[in-house]
Amino acid sequence: MNLDFSSMPQYTQLFINGIIMTIELTLISVAIGAVLGLIVALMKMSSVKVISFIGSAYVEIIRGTPLLVQILIIYNGLPQFGIKFPGFVVGIIALSMNSAGYVAEIIRSGIQAVDPGQMEASRSLGMSHSMAMRYVIIPQAIKNILPALGNEFVVMLKESSIVSVIGFADLTRQAEIISSVTYRAFEPLIIIAAIYFIMTLVFSRLLSKFERRLRSGDTR
Amino acid sequence: MIRVDNLHKNFGNLEVLKGVSLEVKKGEVLVIIGPSGSGKSTILRCINLLEEPTKGDIYIEGEKINDKKADINKIRQKVGMVFQHFNLFPNMTAIDNITLAPVKVKKIDKKDAEDIAINLLKKVGLEDKRDSYPVKLSGGQKQRLAIARALAMQPDVMLFDEPTSALDPEMVKEVLNVMKELANEGMTMIVVTHEMGFAREVADRVIFVDDGMIVEEGTPKEVFENPKNPRTKEFFSKIL
Ligand SMILES: Nc1ncnc2c1ncn2[C@@H]1O[C@H](COP(=O)(O)OP(=O)(O)O)[C@@H](O)[C@H]1O
Ligand SMILES: [Mg+2]
Numbered sequence: 168m169n170l171d172f173s174s175m176p177q178y179t180q181l182f183i184n185g186i187i188m189t190i191e192l193t194l195i196s197v198a199i200g201a202v203l204g205l206i207v208a209l210m211k212m213s214s215v216k217v218i219s220f221i222g223s224a225y226v227e228i229i230r231g232t233p234l235l236v237q238i239l240i241i242y243n244g245l246p247q248f249g250i251k252f253p254g255f256v257v258g259i260i261a262l263s264m265n266s267a268g269y270v271a272e273i274i275r276s277g278i279q280a281v282d283p284g285q286m287e288a289s290r291s292l293g294m295s296h297s298m299a300m301r302y303v304i305i306p307q308a309i310k311n312i313l314p315a316l317g318n319e320f321v322v323m324l325k326e327s328s329i330v331s332v333i334g335f336a337d338l339t340r341q342a343e344i345i346s347s348v349t350y351r352a353f354e355p356l357i358i359i360a361a362i363y364f365i366m367t368l369v370f371s372r373l374l375s376k377f378e379r380r381l382r383s384g385d386t387r
Numbered sequence: 388m389i390r391v392d393n394l395h396k397n398f399g400n401l402e403v404l405k406g407v408s409l410e411v412k413k414g415e416v417l418v419i420i421g422p423s424g425s426g427k428s429t430i431l432r433c434i435n436l437l438e439e440p441t442k443g444d445i446y447i448e449g450e451k452i453n454d455k456k457a458d459i460n461k462i463r464q465k466v467g468m469v470f471q472h473f474n475l476f477p478n479m480t481a482i483d484n485i486t487l488a489p490v491k492v493k494k495i496d497k498k499d500a501e502d503i504a505i506n507l508l509k510k511v512g513l514e515d516k517r518d519s520y521p522v523k524l525s526g527g528q529k530q531r532l533a534i535a536r537a538l539a540m541q542p543d544v545m546l547f548d549e550p551t552s553a554l555d556p557e558m559v560k561e562v563l564n565v566m567k568e569l570a571n572e573g574m575t576m577i578v579v580t581h582e583m584g585f586a587r588e589v590a591d592r593v594i595f596v597d598d599g600m601i602v603e604e605g606t607p608k609e610v611f612e613n614p615k616n617p618r619t620k621e622f623f624s625k626i627l
Contacts, residue, residue, distance in 0.1 A: 282474070284470060284472055284474035285474060285476065287437055287470070287474060288468075288470065288474035288475075288476070288533075289488075290437065290463060291435055291437065291463055291466070291467070291468035291537075292463070292464075292467075292487075292488035292492065292536070292537070292540055293460050293461070293463045293464035293488060293492045293493075293540060294460070294488060294491065294492055295460050298491055298492070302487060302491055303476055303487075306478055307476075307477070307478055
């Protein structure tokens with residue numbers, strides 16, 4: 168077996184494009200996923216049975232089926248209803264919906280990890296449920312939620328490579344393109360593996376730094 | 388002031404309160420004693436609607452509070468509660484713990500709320516702790532802060548659920564002293580406690596709860612010196 172990276176440097180721009188796309192896709196998806204996830208988490212915690220059932224069902228379905236299958240369903244399914252989006256949008260929809268399922272659990276467990284005594288004390292002072300949530304529970308829950316949310320971002324950075332199957336021009340897809348023009352199957356993959364590795368490493372490091380800051384700012 | 392009428396509370400199949408009736412007049416201090424698990428906390432929590440009564444009525448100043456139409460948040464403002472485990476807000480300083488509810492619930496000006504808070508901190512002997520976070524306070528200081536926080540809403544009644552049970556012995560007194568002072572000022576109080584000395588000294592009336600029922604009721608003198616019910620006698624023989 169002979170490795171030959173000599174033809175790779177001329178495709179630097181493609182790799183960079185791929186990196187940017189992958190980071191963009193991940194950022195947008197986790198951001199939308201966080202908002203959707205908050206809604207799903209609140210639904211799941213609702214005292215209205217139907218709403219809480221829908222929230223739980225959403226989480227179970229997302230977590231109980233492969234991401235690839237979810238993407239294919241959205242990619243092939245939406246056109247059946249006459250809705251046709253470019254690959255980028257499909258990628259974002261699929262990853263956001265997926266992320267929402269996981270983020271919902273992160274948020275729910277973050278909120279439930281707050282001592283129930285906090286809610287009782289708040290209510291006993293005359294605060295409504297939503298006031299207590301807003302001023303007392305959520306600010307404490309955020310300390311539990313943010314690190315896990317950052318972790319979700321790192322996971323999604325890697326998982327997002329799956330959108331290459333629908334032609335989305337992310338980092339993985341760029342490797343496929345480069346190997347098809349250079350006839351070198353292995354080298355581009357090694358390069359993107361290294362890039363993914365470095366990206367997750369860098370983001371994880373940043374994350375644990377941020378987490379430490381969060382804790383040291385914690386004056387409890 | 389407070390009237391509880393035939394209060395029942397079930398948790399699933401477990402019948403925790405089996406028809407509790409009591410009355411507390413304005414300025415009166417009622418002490419509730421009884422073995423662990425007898426339902427003392429549940430009585431207090433029902434009066435604050437932290438638990439919904441299964442059956443029976445609760446009136447505060449003539450208003451029935453366990454009523455669909457009653458405004459729970461308004462009622463709770465009138466009823467202060469102090470918990471065994473303080474339940475202070477760990478992410479806020481002492482003064483913010485006190486001002487949060489007056490500012491958000493009563494919409495009092497932040498500056499005015501702080502003035503009230505500083506007075507209350509003085510009252511409970513914590514004026515030098517206004518910017519401390521709860522983690523920096525001792526147990527006794529935490530509980531005094533929790534009392535100040537409840538008082539900031541200017542409640543008509545204060546409920547205390549074993550306020551000294553989680554404290555080291557040397558800190559019990561400082562909390563009881565604050566409570567005594569409060570009683571002397573005429574605050575209406577219902578206190579669940581195992582501090583029999585406090586009960587003798589401060590209570591106007593004592594009730595003994597066992598197995599979800601009031602089995603003995605009277606002045607401290609009557610209950611402590613001359614308990615009629617054998618279960619009360621047994622309880623005293625165990626703890627005294
Ligand atoms: N939320 C709850 N769900 C189920 N059982 C409960 C709940 N709260 C209290 N209980 C039960 O009710 C009984 C009385 O509890 P409590 O009022 O806390 O007693 P006390 O304060 O006198 O120790 C206990 O057996 C306790 O296990
Ligand atoms: Mg109790």
